Amino acid sequence: MFAGCNHCGAKPTQAGELSDSLLLSRFSATEEQLAQAISERSPKVLIQAASAATREAAATALEDEQLRNLLQLNTEPMAQVRPKKERVAEVFDQLLRSTEAECTQYRDFGLEQCLLQSDSVSPWVSNERLLTALHGDAHSVSADALVEAIIDVAEKSQSIGRAELQRHLRECGASSASLQTDELNDLERAYDKSLLNRVVVSLERVSTEHLIALFTRLSAAQERRRDKQVLPLLKELSRVYKTHAMSVLRHEASNAGRLMSAIRTSSTAELEFSGVLLTTLESLLDNWQKVARPLTKDPVDQDVAGIRRALQSELQDIADYLLEHRSEDSLSARASQLALVLM
């Protein structure tokens, strides 16, 4: 059924063609008859046995929304699609504004003060005040406080179920009754995405050193929670870090390659210059290790391990070269030590 024409490959798309296709496949139907019917669109080909009632049943069946969607026939006009998206956006906006209004009393709270609060508030209020404080204090608080705040937000967002969402919507005056299940799903996703975006924006204010410490701790926290489900927010944050970190690691590995190449091509007379290059290489690889640390317990570590092995091999080559061709024992030992550190 719904096969294409044997001659031109055209598939049935018009109501009459689809109906014929359906009738043929269910009530007589060889593939050839079907293809011929579609090809010729001739009333003579149509099965004689199909009564008016059967034809009507086929026409009714073809009105099924899921079927039309599977056949990719749902050309829903934009005028009908837009209000659905707009309705979700409107309710989401209402939800955020209502939560912000509930949080005015916490506006001047610092992050650490928020973390010490043990009052019983809704997950929405708890997240809002933590995110506001996180944004304000991201540049100054410890990595531990950042980790605690992010895990708290991740756990709270995970705890928000459908019932809690509907309760909150009722409280803030949004009419959840008019939202379909898929719209409520969209609403939940929009909330999770907004949390992620806000955390990422706040983390842009965190120093690189703290950021690496933060993600190392988050990675360890996820490892400890292995028996439980990974919190989606943490997973998404790790993914953001990975994307950026892998780009830095690849870039710095290529810089390390350039430095090693310069060491190899520098002449014996340039011993001091080779030493400077090696010092630069040492500090570059020290930073490389720090950036890679949060990724070491992750599947992406395969990529990190690949780059690490390549660097290690190149360093060992340099160490051998310096020893054999230039008799520079101390430089060779430093290169060899670097290769060992990368293991």
Next chain:
Amino acid sequence: MSVFKQLLNRRMSDQEDRLNHELDNLQRVMEDEAFQNSLLDDKTAAEVARGDSVDALVMSSGAFGFDPENPIPVNGPLGAVTYLSRLKTHSGERLLFQCVGRKDGVRVFECVTYSGRRWFVLFLHIYHPRKSTFLPDGFEFSGDVAMFSGFVDASLDFPKDYQQRVDKLDDRIKAAYATQARLGGNIGASSFVRPLAHWAKLDALAVRGFR
């Protein structure tokens, strides 16, 4: 207290340990996602471990569960069986189901209510470490323990050959299946006739590349 604990408290036979062990295994097959994932073959287990722990796919579109672009995330084939076995319609009817198509990680299940009155086609994505907590429109989760009531392969005689198919299953899984008697006595009667629209949907799956 779960049904399993209640059963344990009521046991009276001298085979307590064996019963205890079997009930534990049964509970794990039906409720423990980590245990379910441990039963997967290596390839599927790797895909499941790589998958996102989410309630709905990111960037999905269309009606949740009803659109191939917005399948329900579950943990492997057993996760699909567990998820679908927990579903009931708003009128309280549970589902019989079987897998009728696949494309990448998406599996298509045809489902029918125990009474045979309503038929559905649902899409599930099996490469996730856990089951979604979201529901397709028109369904809710059953509150009580959900014995399995469907299969991850297809049969032309579905659902009339339910008991024969259960009998062929691995012993570890078989015990988790609802008995035919529990399904309301309709199986075998001629009440399971696919409506025309449902046939058309099954045919239309090929148009979307499901095999």
